[in-house]
Amino acid sequence: MKLQSVLLTSLPLLFCLNSQAVEQKVDGVAAIVNNGVVLQTEVNNMVAMVKRNAESQGQTLPSDRALQTQVLERLINTSLQLQMAKRMGLQITDPQLDQSLENVARGENLSLEQFRQRIIEEEGDYQAFRERFRDELTTSEVLRANVQRRVYISPQEIDNLMRVMDEQGASNEQYNIGHILVAVPSQASPEELADAKDRADKVMKLLRDGSEFRKIAIASSSDTTALDGGDMGWMNINEMPTLFADAIRGKKKTDLIGPLRSGAGFHILTIFDIRGANVAELQEVKSRHVLIKPSIIMSEEKARDTLAKFVADFKAGKADFAEFASANSEDPGSKLKGGDLGWADPAMYVPAFRDTLQRLQKDEISEPFRTEHGWHIVQLLDRRTVDMTAEKKQDQVYRMLFNRRFAEEQANFLRELRDQAYIEVLDQAE
Incomplete structure (x- = not known):
């Protein structure tokens, strides 16, 4: 009777432990990042969010496996930056977060409560959105603090670009650029370089044969813009990385450019759109x-x-x-x-x-x-x-050069952060 009593009292505990084991399997670890982890539920939630956004925009997506790979890469990079924020003592407080959310809401002509209701309708969980937004603010601050100090623009550089712009009659025309990066390791062997070049050539062939650029970017790009379909946003040609600016000059909307070789790998570009004119x-x-x-x-x-x-x-x-x-x-x-x-x-x-x-x-x-x-x-x-007086034009040129250099140094910083990290991607059972 005593043994039976022990077994009966132990059964709830056994069921509880079994339930926790099942739960742990469902919410397994997708990747180990230094002393932190990326959970599979984080991957699944972001995949679902990307799918919702793509559906609302009528955009096609690659296979679920390719999408999960890109999402995991994004989450690994985010984890690395959040870990650095912790080492720096950088923290976004609740009042800062609330103020930033209020600014976003006001920019969309909504009250904070209306904005909250819209997020609940679209995503279901406002608190999860709020914490994700906190992470985005934190990673932005990490990049600003670590990359900005690497950027120095000399007066000579400003004078040189102003002279070139005057000679070329440069305007404020802006380009919406699409970017795919086929990455190579920082100390790649000849075989690794050849393999990356072959993959870049295959991507170019797919694009020339009519594949959608954004879909291929999500499936194949190693750049931080991959989940955005490779969209780099609107930039003046003088704000782009020098490699891109030289290749884009004179090209038309929808043109394909590349592969272009840099230290990061092979780049493929397209021009989604062009806008603007000379603004005086x-x-x-x-x-x-x-x-x-x-x-x-x-x-x-x-x-x-x-x-x-x-x-x-x-x-x-x-x-x-x-x-x-x-x-x-x-x-x-x-x-x-x-x-x-x-x-x-x-x-x-x-x-x-x-x-x-x-x-x-x-x-x-x-x-x-x-x-x-x-x-x-x-x-x-x-x-x-x-x-646009000479002084104002000088300020504009400085911002162009700063944005270009910032983009280049940001890519270098993220690559260094990753090279110095311990990262183990774990296979998930189907």
């Missing part, structure tokens, strides 16, 4: 702001509430902007000027600051908002349209 004018804004940085002494809530109280007092005519900025702002460049930022191209500001300015009417003051620098308020004082 620039929209500038004149504004003033206050920045308060959260710290051990100044919490996120206190920083935001301090600015919110000032905004209320300012609107009621009880407070002076310049006095408040001089006494409280932590932006050394504008603090002594009463927060005045002068005339500037809004594109020079970080996205959240730029987007807030674009929504304001003349003399309107914003509510507190968060950027990577801290909590801000900003008042739009005026707008104007100016000719």
Whole structure:
């Protein structure tokens, strides 16, 4: 009887352990990345999301196996960057996350609640979306912090490009580029190079025979844009990596270019679209702001509430902007000027600051908002349209060169991060 009693009391535990074992198999480990893992459920969830997006856009996809391979590669890269963020002590706080989500919602003319409801309708789980968005913000900050310091643009480079643009009568024409990368190891053997070149040639043949570029990019590309169908977005020819710019020049929409050889591997390009013309004018804004940085002494809530109280007092005519900025702002460049930022191209500001300015009417003051620098308020004082003077053209050329160099160094950084990592992809049972 005692043995029977022990067995009976043990049965629930045995069933529980068996249930956990089954669950572990379903939510198995897809890859080991240093001291972390990528779970199979993460892969499955992202595959489902890519399929939903493709269906809504009428886009065809490669086989599930090819899609899972690309998704796993994306998640491995994300894991590596999140691990680096942890080593750097970089963290996106809840207030930062909420502010960024609010900016996204406002950009789509939705309230945060309307935006949340739309995500629930499209994806079902708003909390999962929220944490995925936090990861995206974190990886963006990792790239900015580690890649930006690698980029140096000399005055000579700016002068040289300005001279070339003047000689060629260069315009602000922009290209929407598609990119497929057939990668090679950093110290590839002749056999590995030959194999990669053969695979690149086969991809080119498929494309020339009429295969859809985006579908082939998802199936075959090793670039970070693979899951986006190879879409690199809109770029001026002088913002592209030099290898791409030289090859794209003079080409037409839908042209296929490549394979082009670089240290990363073999590149195949196409032009999805071309837009724009020579623009001789620039929209500038004149504004003033206050920045308060959260710290051990100044919490996120206190920083935001301090600015919110000032905004209320300012609107009621009880407070002076310049006095408040001089006494409280932590932006050394504008603090002594009463927060005045002068005339500037809004594109020079970080996205959240730029987007807030674009929504304001003349003399309107914003509510507190968060950027990577801290909590801000900003008042739009005026707008104007100016000719592209030599100084403004110089700024534009600098941004082109910076964007080009940033893209090149970002690829190098991600490749180095991966080369230094321990990565083991585990076979999943069918």
